[in-house]
Amino acid sequence: MATHRFDPKFTDNVINAMGPKTSPRMRQLMTGLIKHVHDFARENELTVDEWMAGVKMLNWAGQMSDDKRNEGQLVCDVIGLESLVDEITFTLADEAKDAPTATAILGPFFRADTPWRENGEDIVKTKPGDGEMAYMHGQVVDFTSKKPLVGATVEVWQASTNGLYEQQDSEQEEFNLRGKFRTDEQGRYGFYCLRPTPYPVPDDGPAGKLLELMDRHPFRPAHIHIIATYSGYRPLTTQIFDRRDTYLDNDSVFAVKDSLVVDFVPRTGDPQAALELEYDVKLVANGSA
Amino acid sequence: MATHRFDPKFTDNVINAMGPKTSPRMRQLMTGLIKHVHDFARENELTVDEWMAGVKMLNWAGQMSDDKRNEGQLVCDVIGLESLVDEITFTLADEAKDAPTATAILGPFFRADTPWRENGEDIVKTKPGDGEMAYMHGQVVDFTSKKPLVGATVEVWQASTNGLYEQQDSEQEEFNLRGKFRTDEQGRYGFYCLRPTPYPVPDDGPAGKLLELMDRHPFRPAHIHIIATYSGYRPLTTQIFDRRDTYLDNDSVFAVKDSLVVDFVPRTGDPQAALELEYDVKLVANGSA
Known part of the structure; x- marks a missing residue:
């Protein structure tokens, strides 16, 4: 049961979109990842600007990375x-x-x-x-x-x-x-x-x-x-x-x-x-x- | 109290490394992010190879992104x-x-x-x-x-x-x-x-x-x-x-x-x-x- 005031079905809908050919381990990892990411966003009432700042940081990490440097790893x-x-x-x-x-x-x-x-x-x-x-x-x-x-x-x-x-x-x-x-x-x-x-x-x-x-x-x-x-x-x-x-x-x-x-x-x-x-x-x- | 068998102090150590000049909102968001990411890793006993596959995906997203495309956002x-x-x-x-x-x-x-x-x-x-x-x-x-x-x-x-x-x-x-x-x-x-x-x-x-x-x-x-x-x-x-x-x-x-x-x-x-x-x-x- 949802303990927050947002759409209680949203996270399950995203998880349940996974199809039958997903491997069991992938299903486990993505279920956990989606739950934690969504809980993080709801618990902190993440704003569009904050989420976008995070996306920019992640893209920036990839752009800095090459065969000599792995910035995603450093993050x-x-x-x-x-x-x-x-x-x-x-x-x-x-x-x-x-x-x-x-x-x-x-x-x-x-x-x-x-x-x-x-x-x-x-x-x-x-x-x-x-x-x-x-x-x-x-x-x-x-x-x-x-x-x-x-x-x-x-x-x-x-x-x-x-x-x-x-x-x-x-x-x-x-x-x-x-x-x-x-x-x-x-x-x-x-x-x-x-x-x-x-x-x-x-x-x-x-x-x-x-x-x-x-x-x-x-x-x-x-x-x-x-x-x-x-x-x-x-x-x-x-x-x-x-x-x-x-x-x-x-x-x-x-x-x-x-x-x-x-x-x-x-x-x-x-x-x-x-x-x-x-x-x-x-x-x-x-x-x- | 930790409900898992890994170092019970590890996550608090990472969170408590934040210094006094961290803004209150940044402290809130990073505390939540670190807790959820660590819980995700522990609950699923994430392996080095799986974590590395995730890092590669994120770096790849940044490398594909430019002023006309935002792959981090799409992920x-x-x-x-x-x-x-x-x-x-x-x-x-x-x-x-x-x-x-x-x-x-x-x-x-x-x-x-x-x-x-x-x-x-x-x-x-x-x-x-x-x-x-x-x-x-x-x-x-x-x-x-x-x-x-x-x-x-x-x-x-x-x-x-x-x-x-x-x-x-x-x-x-x-x-x-x-x-x-x-x-x-x-x-x-x-x-x-x-x-x-x-x-x-x-x-x-x-x-x-x-x-x-x-x-x-x-x-x-x-x-x-x-x-x-x-x-x-x-x-x-x-x-x-x-x-x-x-x-x-x-x-x-x-x-x-x-x-x-x-x-x-x-x-x-x-x-x-x-x-x-x-x-x-x-x-x-x-x-x-």
């Missing part, structure tokens, strides 16, 4: 949706006892065409003057047996100290601070990178406008993105966060989890880097419960 | 949101006793740069072979006093018989089937147009994809769009629907209201048109209750 990120969907995925996997390493959002700056690099390589192709060099390394192992996974893929990406990923910054060499590594015979990977630094998400589009309207800062705590994959295992998308960062408690995209916070430690005897981070990745075989 | 239309916002506006105005003529959605094909035309002019600049000509005319009056409003603006637009508005169809002269008229000394307007015909909304973008996924037809019942304005009066946006249309009960954008259904009648002695539609518009003065 979702600043209202916590990507992190929430990640939490849902992780919680369901955890209940099924298969979530060994906490996941985190992909973010809008992933590039599918990132090149392969050799273990031990330096991904800092354009070195910023204020960058601190670090050697990041670790092992990819099977979650249950702890056996090293040989030939697993570890893909990483990070922003430079000016807060920009290479595709946002014409001063950076293409694919700077990105790389795909294959684990060696001991399941090990390793590369030189920057100690990550906090940065604001891009604020020249609708996501930035939303943050401004919500009187929020755009900063993300310092982090490195990781995707690890191995044939026959569930792929893992995550981020690791530097414990010293001041934005750990108020990430603009709500992605921080305690188990993803790591410590960079001093490294001695290496002229290439004064810091070190050891980080092991545990993957779960498909079908294991 | 809202097929889930009933524009019609719902219109109903909310109309209901609130009606409760305030100032809604003499039912409103309807603007739709994505309005053009702000539509040219002025003379009363009695034919807006059918590119005549389709299967078009039926009609003379549409009427008076714009003050709702309360019934006094004619001299010099009021009546703007109209309609699709051709192939279902396309002029900006969608390179075969149609620019501004075909559109016009802005000023009422004469008796408050009268009049022009030749086509008897409107049903047509499908464009299905080459995300709105069409959504309709397909929901197993719905894309047709709108035959209609003519109208915007009427007069200085010191509330502007009116509406559509009128031809009673003979088979899609009156299942408009793909849910815009039909009984009071907007009109009858075309035979017209005699006019070589330019065999049909006629008389339609008066009642406007309400600003500030009248």
